[in-house]
Amino acid sequence: MSGFDTVAMVDWSGGNDTGPTPRKDAIWSCIARDGTVDAPVYHRNRAEAEVALTALIEDEREAGRRLLIGFDFPFGFPRGFARALTGVDDPFAVWRWLAERIEDSPQANNRFALAAGINRALGKGRGPFWGNGTKTDHPGLARTKAGYDNPFPDRREAETRAPGAFTCWQLAGAGAVGSQVLMGLPVLQRLRARFAGEVSVWPFEPLDRPVAFVEIWPSLLREAVAVAERHSDAPRDAVQVSVMARALSRLGTDALEAMLDVEAPEEGWIFGLGHEAALAEAATLRLDPPPLRDDCFAMPAGVDWTPVDDALTALRDRLTPVAPVRDAPVAETLGLVLAARVKARRANPPSANSAVDGYGFAHDSLPPGDPVLPLIAGRAAAGVPFDGIVPAGHAIRILTGAALPPGVDTVILEEDVRLGEGAIAFRAGIKPRANARRAGEDVEEGETILEAGRVVTPADMALMSATGVRSVSVRDRLRVSVISTGD
Numbered sequence: 001m002s003g004f005d006t007v008a009m010v011d012w013s014g015g016n017d018t019g020p021t022p023r024k025d026a027i028w029s030c031i032a033r034d035g036t037v038d039a040p041v042y043h044r045n046r047a048e049a050e051v052a053l054t055a056l057i058e059d060e061r062e063a064g065r066r067l068l069i070g071f072d073f074p075f076g077f078p079r080g081f082a083r084a085l086t087g088v089d090d091p092f093a094v095w096r097w098l099a100e101r102i103e104d105s106p107q108a109n110n111r112f113a114l115a116a117g118i119n120r121a122l123g124k125g126r127g128p129f130w131g132n133g134t135k136t137d138h139p140g141l142a143r144t145k146a147g148y149d150n151p152f153p154d155r156r157e158a159e160t161r162a163p164g165a166f167t168c169w170q171l172a173g174a175g176a177v178g179s180q181v182l183m184g185l186p187v188l189q190r191l192r193a194r195f196a197g198e199v200s201v202w203p204f205e206p207l208d209r210p211v212a213f214v215e216i217w218p219s220l221l222r223e224a225v226a227v228a229e230r231h232s233d234a235p236r237d238a239v240q241v242s243v244m245a246r247a248l249s250r251l252g253t254d255a256l257e258a259m260l261d262v263e264a265p266e267e268g269w270i271f272g273l274g275h276e277a278a279l280a281e282a283a284t285l286r287l288d289p290p291p292l293r294d295d296c297f298a299m300p301a302g303v304d305w306t307p308v309d310d311a312l313t314a315l316r317d318r319l320t321p322v323a324p325v326r327d328a329p330v331a332e333t334l335g336l337v338l339a340a341r342v343k344a345r346r347a348n349p350p351s352a353n354s355a356v357d358g359y360g361f362a363h364d365s366l367p368p369g370d371p372v373l374p375l376i377a378g379r380a381a382a383g384v385p386f387d388g389i390v391p392a393g394h395a396i397r398i399l400t401g402a403a404l405p406p407g408v409d410t411v412i413l414e415e416d417v418r419l420g421e422g423a424i425a426f427r428a429g430i431k432p433r434a435n436a437r438r439a440g441e442d443v444e445e446g447e448t449i450l451e452a453g454r455v456v457t458p459a460d461m462a463l464m465s466a467t468g469v470r471s472v473s474v475r476d477r478l479r480v481s482v483i484s485t486g487d
Contacts, residue, residue: 005065014179017045017106030241032249040238045106070216073180076268078153099186116141133172216271247283323475342450345468347440360408363432365392411435
């Protein structure tokens with residue numbers, strides 16, 4: 001709607017909060033902006049609706065948006081009633097009078113008793129209100145219109161021009177508009193007081209404030225609502241507020257100004273009355289087809305493909321582990337995810353050892369020329385170290401992986417040796433520390449061997465075992481459920 005950023009339509013109810021929900025006779029609201037309609041919202045009672053309306057006004061004011069709210073009940077009574085009830089011809093005096101006297105909870109209210117009191121005071125107990133659908137008799141309020149004697153006009157001027165409109169004096173039965181008025185005006189009065197100076201009420205005030213209240217009846221869009229109902233499973237009230245909110249949000253400036261050009265200072269008026277064609281045109285849902293692309297692999301307009309590497313980076317940056325963390329023995333970690341980095345508890349290899357099968361000795365004890373070294377008794381093997389010291393100028397039998405005994409820093413391949421009785425001989429030229437691996441050559445003690453987030457492999461388990469790691473911090477396996485929907 002031109003001049004308003006947001007419009008909301010409210011379908012009101014005068015009944016109590018009883019029975020299953022959503023009830024047929026309940027309160028629905030819908031918000032629209034620039035022709036785009038939000039999903040209709042159900043309010044099970046007037047208290048919830050008042051809270052929602054308060055929040056809506058606060059949000060729109062904070063956002064700096066002008067707001068129009070339409071309600072589907074009369075804002076005023078037929079001429080003469082305001083003065084008879086309050087002493088002045090001011091519809092807001094009626095609002096205040098009702099707000100001070102109406103008692104309302106989700107389960108009960110006093111509207112029938114209050115109407116009966118008005119009848120006794122103003123109409124000798126025979127009007128203006130009629131209709132009592134409760135089990136309690138209220139002296140002065142007839143259960144039906146029989147014996148009715150209304151001291152005021154039966155309808156407002158607007159209702160005489162609106163086909164199918166009900167009188168605001170009826171409190172019970174189909175079309176009990178009077179109950180909506182008695183229970184709705186106190187809510188509007190409280191909102192008006194809460195947001196003093198920020199709410200204008202049409203047609204009693206010029207719409208020059210951030211928030212506007214207007215009276216508007218979805219029945220003006222009867223045909224558009226019927227079409228929408230055929231394509232919706234929602235209750236009729238929900239469909240009505242959606243259709244009307246869309247129409248209000250799409251009205252042009254000229255149509256809006258024509259509908260607002262009304263003089264009804266006491267009774268009020270139905271917004272859009274006499275302009276049903278313009279409202280219906282605004283309510284019509286127009287479908288504009290998108291450009292033909294004829295490409296089943298095309299992305300939506302304005303959307304580009306994300307490179308795989310960028311997508312993976314974004315996932316890594318945004319994902320957070322959720323699986324619980326626990327300590328587990330290395331032997332039970334295959335396939336689990338490390339929750340923390342793993343450091344070597346000892347060097348690997350833990351001591352200097354032989355890289356080949358051969359003979360070990362101290363390089364600086366070799367004689368000039370081709371060495372001939374006596375062998376000492378015993379040998380060094382992997383897992384079975386030599387328990388002793390190799391004297392200078394002597395050699396010892398050593399196998400691959402065996403720790404170098406004290407007195408040994410170099411190993412010669414057995415293929416390069418001539419073995420005699422208790423001695424070996426080989427050509428000169430072997431380099432110091434040949435065929436010997438130093439301690440920590442693969443991994444130093446305290447060095448990080450595996451990073452957090454790694455899925456443990458058999459090779460990782462071997463590495464952890466080799467570096468003295470007995471248990472590590474891991475994440476439990478995720479439990480995944482697959483839910484298949486559809487046929």
